[in-house]
Amino acid sequence: MVYDSYSVLKTGMDQTGEFLPLTFKMGAGRPAGYVYGSIPFVAFFGPSVWGVRGLSFISGLGIIILMYFLGKKMFSEKTGLIASFLASISLWDIYLSRAGFEVHFALFLTLFGVVSFLYKKYIPMALFFGLAVFTYPTFKLTIPLLLLALMLYSGFIQTLKNKLFMISIFILLVFAGISIKETFNGVSEARFLDLNVLSDRILQTSVIQKINEQRNISTLPNKIKPLIYNRPLAYTRILFENYVENLSPQFLYLRGDRNPRHNPGEWGMLYLVELPLVFVGLYFLVKNSKRNLILIVTWILIVPLATMFMGQTHALRNNLILPAFILISAYSLENILAKWRIFIFSMFGIQLIYVLFTIYFFAPNKFGSFWSLDAKIASEKAINSDKNIEVVLSTKIDNIEYAYPVYAKIDPKLAIEQYGKWPKIYGNVIISNE
Incomplete structure (x- = not known):
């Protein structure tokens, strides 16, 4: 998120190259409010x-x-x-x-x-x-x-x-x-x-199996069973349970x-x-x-x-x-x-x-791993490495492709040029997905 603010500040585009978007592609469609609101802080403190x-x-x-x-x-x-x-x-x-x-x-x-x-x-x-x-x-x-x-x-x-x-x-x-x-x-x-429960295929299968089981076990007349055991009622119960x-x-x-x-x-x-x-x-x-x-x-x-x-x-x-x-x-x-x-x-x-x-x-x-601590450590080591030695960072390090440009303060123009491309080359540092 902070790199999008940095990129907009420097280029007017997000890190994917889109000009002043209202929804940012990174983060599975992130609304723009916080990204634009953070620009003054990024301008002062950097990414x-x-x-x-x-x-x-x-x-x-x-x-x-x-x-x-x-x-x-x-x-x-x-x-x-x-x-x-x-x-x-x-x-x-x-x-x-x-x-x-x-x-x-x-x-x-x-x-x-x-x-x-x-x-x-x-x-x-x-x-x-x-x-x-x-x-x-x-x-x-x-x-x-x-x-x-x-x-x-x-x-x-x-x-x-x-x-x-x-x-x-x-x-x-x-x-x-x-x-x-x-x-x-x-x-x-x-x-x-x-992510919503209505599109969860595993849950859909479970609901259907449960409805079939209820209809098979129930002693109600066959014409009544679909009115009592059906997906709308099953999902209503699930949503109510989630609400509570x-x-x-x-x-x-x-x-x-x-x-x-x-x-x-x-x-x-x-x-x-x-x-x-x-x-x-x-x-x-x-x-x-x-x-x-x-x-x-x-x-x-x-x-x-x-x-x-x-x-x-x-x-x-x-x-x-x-x-x-x-x-x-x-x-x-x-x-x-x-x-x-x-x-x-x-x-x-x-x-x-x-x-x-x-x-x-x-x-x-x-809980350091939840905040991509390994990516931070790897990025800092790469930044402090000998510039004459090639450093390869693997995407097996969680979120390294997002963390390194932030910690290294990579020029957003370079990040935009390499969006969707592999490997990503930032000077002597290479980020590989292999």
């Missing part, structure tokens, strides 16, 4: 760790500030301050920020859009929502639904009567039109088409999605102590603020709709759910007795310290 993570770091700071304004607008300044603090220590946000995932930038943009809507800044809202759609694919589904929920929260008819809001709808339709065009180009949705798993305590509080890239702390995405806070917060919301309760619960229920098609829990695709849970915890902390707050914040601190130790002193050694 480096800070070049790729700088935008995510700034997004994290922005999320902290936005949570304050969101909590203040919906509840009170005190809730906003607590929400801001919880965002600053959020395990989920720490994981996303450190790795420089584009979905973290998408979360920032979407949250900015939500806050803009609530403060009736409709034109900025449209711009932020539109940019978010071009930053992470699943937001194409969740943002329209979230916008509808916000309109109902603020008064549907009253919102539609606002002229600026109608202008913002036009802006969003422009973004939607471009997004649909990219979809029909067959690139931006390639990963979804490959993305809201399960196992994913949210205990183990996360078990992907070391998304969850190096090897805990859930939220703090354990936030589980009782959710129940306390829901109690106070039912008691004091049913309108806010409906919006927050709707927000939570919307997010997994995009993830349930992928067949597994996923920390990146579900990250838009984070602000809603932070709001519940913040409102809960505002309303409980002060003596309990001290205990609860202590629990936050204990788990945070444990997770930070895991992230910095354990995970790098255990």
